[in-house]
Amino acid sequence: MKVQNPPALLSMVKVFAPAKINLSLHVTGQRNDGYHLLDSLVAFVDVGDQVTAEAAQHTSLTVEGPFAQGVPTDGSNLVVKAAEACGYPMALTLDKHLPPSSGIGGGSADAAAALRAAARLGGPLMGHDHALLLGADVPVCLASKSARMRGIGNDLVETPLPALHLVLVNPRVEVATPNVFKRLDRKDNAPMPDTLPEWPDSLAFVDWLGTQRNDLQEPAAKLAPEIAAVLVSLALSPDVLLTRMSGSGATCFAIYPDRATAQDAAAQISQSNPWWWVKAATTLP
Numbered sequence: 001m002k003v004q005n006p007p008a009l010l011s012m013v014k015v016f017a018p019a020k021i022n023l024s025l026h027v028t029g030q031r032n033d034g035y036h037l038l039d040s041l042v043a044f045v046d047v048g049d050q051v052t053a054e055a056a057q058h059t060s061l062t063v064e065g066p067f068a069q070g071v072p073t074d075g076s077n078l079v080v081k082a083a084e085a086c087g088y089p090m091a092l093t094l095d096k097h098l099p100p101s102s103g104i105g106g107g108s109a110d111a112a113a114a115l116r117a118a119a120r121l122g123g124p125l126m127g128h129d130h131a132l133l134l135g136a137d138v139p140v141c142l143a144s145k146s147a148r149m150r151g152i153g154n155d156l157v158e159t160p161l162p163a164l165h166l167v168l169v170n171p172r173v174e175v176a177t178p179n180v181f182k183r184l185d186r187k188d189n190a191p192m193p194d195t196l197p198e199w200p201d202s203l204a205f206v207d208w209l210g211t212q213r214n215d216l217q218e219p220a221a222k223l224a225p226e227i228a229a230v231l232v233s234l235a236l237s238p239d240v241l242l243t244r245m246s247g248s249g250a251t252c253f254a255i256y257p258d259r260a261t262a263q264d265a266a267a268q269i270s271q272s273n274p275w276w277w278v279k280a281a282t283t284l285p
């Protein structure tokens with residue numbers, strides 16, 4: 001019998017940390033510990049951060065990239081917390097492209113990428129329950145596949161969606177998630193339907209999505225009036241199908257019929273608002 005060598009372990013890995021978009025976000029209750037119950041359709045896009053990792057004696061972190069200045073470089077960074085939580089020390093480099101505190105889960109995506117990096121280097125693969133301790137959004141980011149997310153972020157059902165062409169806009173205003181939840185008047189809003197419909201194509205999906213909500217949009221817009229300006233700017237762009245805020249804000253998204261239309265809208269919005277962070281994006285399969 002031929003004896004096969006075990007697969008060689010990689011010495012360095014690069015892992016993409018895609019932005020998370022809450023296409024819908026219904027807040028349906030609140031637990032005794034203060035955490036809110038959610039019902040959210042989550043998608044991931046081809047815009048994100050990059051985590052590079054090597055096994056090391058001690059965990060270290062270098063942060064670079066366009067949003068490096070906005071994130072901590074010490075043990076409070078979620079990639080360091082992720083390395084510590086899985087007990088696998090790594091030399092980490094975070095190339096930060098997503099605006100922080102912006103409702104697209106940058107820190108959670110980075111933490112999930114660090115967990116995937118540890119597993120690829122030969123460390124343990126952390127389970128969802130353990131990942132949840134790093135943040136409510138970390139479990140959904142671990143798979144980075146579109147999903148219906150319920151509970152506080154722990155109850156996940158993979159939900160394939162038609163491809164969507166988006167523009168993401170952040171007015172470069174950081175919004176703290178707990179402050180938005182605190183300003184939400186009603187905590188017991190209606191969930192999405194028990195059984196989600198089948199969508200034959202993107203247009204049918206967007207029609208249905210228009211009947212759903214982000215319950216955090218109103219309280220976030222009270223905290224950051226720039227959100228209203230972003231939504232107006234997206235709503236005025238040619239051929240737009242739907243506009244909404246993601247997560248607790250302030251990033252908003254719009255959906256377009258195709259990539260070229262999304263790219264044209266992004267270029268036009270960026271030209272009129274040079275300070276804003278504007279990206280055309282397509283959902284990942």
Ligand SMILES: C[C@@](CO)(OP(=O)(O)O)[C@H](O)COP(=O)(O)OP(=O)(O)OC[C@H]1O[C@@H](n2ccc(N)nc2=O)[C@H](O)[C@@H]1O
Binds near residue numbers: 134
């Ligand atoms: C609101 C969401 C929707 O996807 O996205 P973001 O706006 O952060 O991107 C998430 O639930 C955020 O997840 P994440 O950012 O990982 O939250 P955590 O670090 O666990 O919690 C930060 C704080 O948000 C509030 N929080 C978070 C999640 C949840 N289900 N209920 C809450 O009330 C709590 O005040 C908590 O102290």
Ligand SMILES: Nc1ncnc2c1ncn2[C@@H]1O[C@H](COP(=O)(O)OP(=O)(O)O)[C@@H](O)[C@H]1O
Binds near residue numbers: 101108
């Ligand atoms: N890798 C990271 N990237 C961004 N923020 C981080 C990171 N690690 C820790 N943080 C902290 O987490 C907080 C939430 O950031 P982030 O995850 O980007 O928010 P959101 O989930 O709203 O997009 C910020 O206040 C930031 O200081």
